[in-house]
Amino acid sequence: MRRRVVVLGGVILLVLVVVASLAVGSNPIGPVKVWHALVSPDGGETSTIVWDLRVPRTLLGLTVGAALAAAGVLLQALTRNPLAEPRILGISAGASLGVVAAITLFGVGSLTGYVWFGIAGAFGAGLLVTGIAARAGQGNSPVTLALVGAALDASLGAITAGILSVNARTFEEFRYWVVGGLSGRDADIAAQVAPFLLAGLLLAAVVARGLDALSLGDDVARGLGTRVGLVRVGAGLAAVVLTGAGVAAAGPIAFVGLAVPHLARALVGVDQRWVLAVSVLLGPVLLLAADVIGRVVAPPGEVSAGIITALVGAPLLALLVTRAKVVAA
Amino acid sequence: MRVKGRTVAVSAIILVLLVVAFVVALCLGKPYVAPGDVLRSLFGEVTPYDVVVQRLRLPRVVLAVVVGACFGVAGALIQSVARNPLASPDVVGITQGAGLAATIALTSGAAAVVIAPAALGGGLLAAAVVLGLGARHGLAAQRFVLAGVAVAIALRALTEIVMLTAEPIDGQRAHIWLVGTLAGRGWTETSWLAITLLVLLPVLAWAGWALRTSALDDDTAKGLGVRPVARRAGLAAVGVLLAAMVTAQVGAVDFVALVAPQVARRLVRAERPPLIAAALTGSLLVVLADLAGRLLFAPTQLPAGVITAAIGGPYLLFLLVRRKS
Numbered sequence: 133m134r135r136r137v138v139v140l141g142g143v144i145l146l147v148l149v150v151v152a153s154l155a156v157g158s159n160p161i162g163p164v165k166v167w168h169a170l171v172s173p174d175g176g177e178t179s180t181i182v183w184d185l186r187v188p189r190t191l192l193g194l195t196v197g198a199a200l201a202a203a204g205v206l207l208q209a210l211t212r213n214p215l216a217e218p219r220i221l222g223i224s225a226g227a228s229l230g231v232v233a234a235i236t237l238f239g240v241g242s243l244t245g246y247v248w249f250g251i252a253g254a255f256g257a258g259l260l261v262t263g264i265a266a267r268a269g270q271g272n273s274p275v276t277l278a279l280v281g282a283a284l285d286a287s288l289g290a291i292t293a294g295i296l297s298v299n300a301r302t303f304e305e306f307r308y309w310v311v312g313g314l315s316g317r318d319a320d321i322a323a324q325v326a327p328f329l330l331a332g333l334l335l336a337a338v339v340a341r342g343l344d345a346l347s348l349g350d351d352v353a354r355g356l357g358t359r360v361g362l363v364r365v366g367a368g369l370a371a372v373v374l375t376g377a378g379v380a381a382a383g384p385i386a387f388v389g390l391a392v393p394h395l396a397r398a399l400v401g402v403d404q405r406w407v408l409a410v411s412v413l414l415g416p417v418l419l420l421a422a423d424v425i426g427r428v429v430a431p432p433g434e435v436s437a438g439i440i441t442a443l444v445g446a447p448l449l450a451l452l453v454t455r456a457k458v459v460a461a
Numbered sequence: 462m463r464v465k466g467r468t469v470a471v472s473a474i475i476l477v478l479l480v481v482a483f484v485v486a487l488c489l490g491k492p493y494v495a496p497g498d499v500l501r502s503l504f505g506e507v508t509p510y511d512v513v514v515q516r517l518r519l520p521r522v523v524l525a526v527v528v529g530a531c532f533g534v535a536g537a538l539i540q541s542v543a544r545n546p547l548a549s550p551d552v553v554g555i556t557q558g559a560g561l562a563a564t565i566a567l568t569s570g571a572a573a574v575v576i577a578p579a580a581l582g583g584g585l586l587a588a589a590v591v592l593g594l595g596a597r598h599g600l601a602a603q604r605f606v607l608a609g610v611a612v613a614i615a616l617r618a619l620t621e622i623v624m625l626t627a628e629p630i631d632g633q634r635a636h637i638w639l640v641g642t643l644a645g646r647g648w649t650e651t652s653w654l655a656i657t658l659l660v661l662l663p664v665l666a667w668a669g670w671a672l673r674t675s676a677l678d679d680d681t682a683k684g685l686g687v688r689p690v691a692r693r694a695g696l697a698a699v700g701v702l703l704a705a706m707v708t709a710q711v712g713a714v715d716f717v718a719l720v721a722p723q724v725a726r727r728l729v730r731a732e733r734p735p736l737i738a739a740a741l742t743g744s745l746l747v748v749l750a751d752l753a754g755r756l757l758f759a760p761t762q763l764p765a766g767v768i769t770a771a772i773g774g775p776y777l778l779f780l781l782v783r784r785k786s
Contacts, residue, residue: 264781264782267782268782275603276603278607279606279607279610279781280781282610284778286716286774287770287777289770289774290770290771290774293767297640297763297764297767298758298763430625434625435621435622436621439625440618443618443619446611446614449608449610449611449614450611450612453594453608454594454595
């Protein structure tokens with residue numbers, strides 16, 4: 133019952149932020165007018181703003197928010213680490229580096245091309261962070277893994293920054309992409325990354341039950357008939373695809389994958405399928421809300437959604453780290 | 462109080478390397494100037510290269526030396542106080558706090574003299590926040606470092622917002638300032654930092670002594686009439702002051718404060734990073750980073766901060782791997 137109420141509440145919130153995302157901006161449009169523009173576009177100013185600017189942006193927020201939140205759920209379950217998240221583990225930085233390398237070194241010019249490089253970069257960073265953390269002292273400590281991820285994030289970020297400073301043109305083109313945000317994207321971006329996100333989400337849904345078993349420890353999971361290796365590979369693959377595609381579409385957006393799964397667990401308990409479902413609802417809520425806040429907080433300019441989520445997420449990270457209950461050292 | 466022979470020897474070797482790097486940095490670039498001509502120009506003879514050597518390259522290289530020394534000492538002090546090699550000012554958010562405050566000052570049209578004090582205030586405030594977060598589990602814990610990383614991320618996000626809300630020209634200026642480049646900077650910044658270092662020299666001499674004796678545990682120290690908490694606060698404050706001052710002048714040259722003291726400590730084989738060796742190592746690091754940034758993709762220049770971050774990130778990984786509990 134409680135879970136159904138939570139899902140219903142999530143849906144209502146999602147509808148509200150979608151309406152806000154269509155209505156709010158440097159040129160505010162009332163909800164009724166938004167509705168008219170949506171159902172009967174007349175080519176006027178209002179319907180152009182709604183259809184050409186705000187609808188693509190909102191769709192992108194929906195897909196990327198869901199992808200990052202789901203990636204966070206997967207990574208937290210996979211590493212049994214409440215601090216795991218694409219940005220904190222350096223996986224987003226790997227995806228960014230992949231995309232920037234695709235543009236500057238390989239001359240890739242289409243989003244579908246970026247996505248593959250983003251996924252490859254995320255995959256490489258994922259391997260690196262787990263490999264290095266395994267060798268680090270106190271390798272099983274959540275804090276160590278997160279610190280290794282932060283160091284990897286800094287290293288890969290420096291390389292990305294270096295490539296961008298050498299290629300001034302790429303920098304201009306990708307200044308906004310680099311900080312992570314939803315604005316100024318072409319209308320078809322959401323459509324182009326949707327297949328990847330859908331594939332990732334499907335895979336996540338398939339392995340969710342296995343992740344529940346995994347949370348009891350490998351031996352118990354095996355006893356329950358779970359194929360531990362397969363679940364791990366599936367969850368890791370899904371997380372990498374979701375992060376890579378999400379970053380390729382909107383740049384590295386931090387902390388959606390940290391905050392949302394924690395909130396979801398607080399609301400519906402530890403059943404991974406429910407956590408995943410609620411996270412897929414609340415991820416877009418958080419990202420779109422951040423985007424809407426970013427539009428109004430600094431007129432006439434806009435603050436990227438990624439900056440707002442960082443501002444919300446970083447204190448949460450500090451809080452989780454300093455509270456012994458959440459993270460055993 | 463005895464300074465170990467190894468410390469002196471290592472410091473002397475780094476100093477020689479620094480002098481070599483200094484001259485090399487004056488030689489290389491376009492046009493190439495032969496070392497002999499560089500030395501002649503430096504020692505007052507009139508050569509055809511005076512403009513290149515004295516006007517273009519010298520100010521920048523001297524600035525690199527001073528910047529590196531400040532970061533090296535700041536890192537050594539804060540790492541020693543926290544007894545944690547990862548607790549350097551650029552990892553736990555102190556330089557980011559200084560950067561945020563300086564950005565606010567820079568973009569709000571405040572006079573240039575306000576920027577340094579603002580950076581100092583921001584750095585101290587960030588240090589207070591991070592220390593508050595670390596208080597529960599102790600400063601030696603990795604938790605403290607990760608909480609500091611979170612603070613650094615939040616402060617950087619705030620800095621981005623400040624830059625975006627500023628007038629475009631101010632924002633652009635702040636952006637260029639913040640990447641941590643030595644290009645187009647020179648004597649003005651150097652003199653600010655040199656004055657800071659000179660004023661702090663007696664304090665630093667005291668710090669060197671205090672660090673050597675703080676190897677003693679707190680009870681022994683108290684028995685000798687030393688107040689350990691006050692002393693640690695004082696040492697940390699000096700570190701924050703240096704980190705904030707240098708950030709106010711050249712922006713974020715990331716990870717020098719992390720790497721230099723640790724490299725120096727390993728070379729000297731001491732328990733705590735030695736101040737003078739850390740300063741020299743920092744200078745060497747920044748001189749080389751700036752030189753690499755100038756030459757690698759010439760004519761495009763990479764900011765020194767990008768090079769030091771590319772070195773420092775992997776070094777941080779190395780420290781994490783090496784640090785078995």
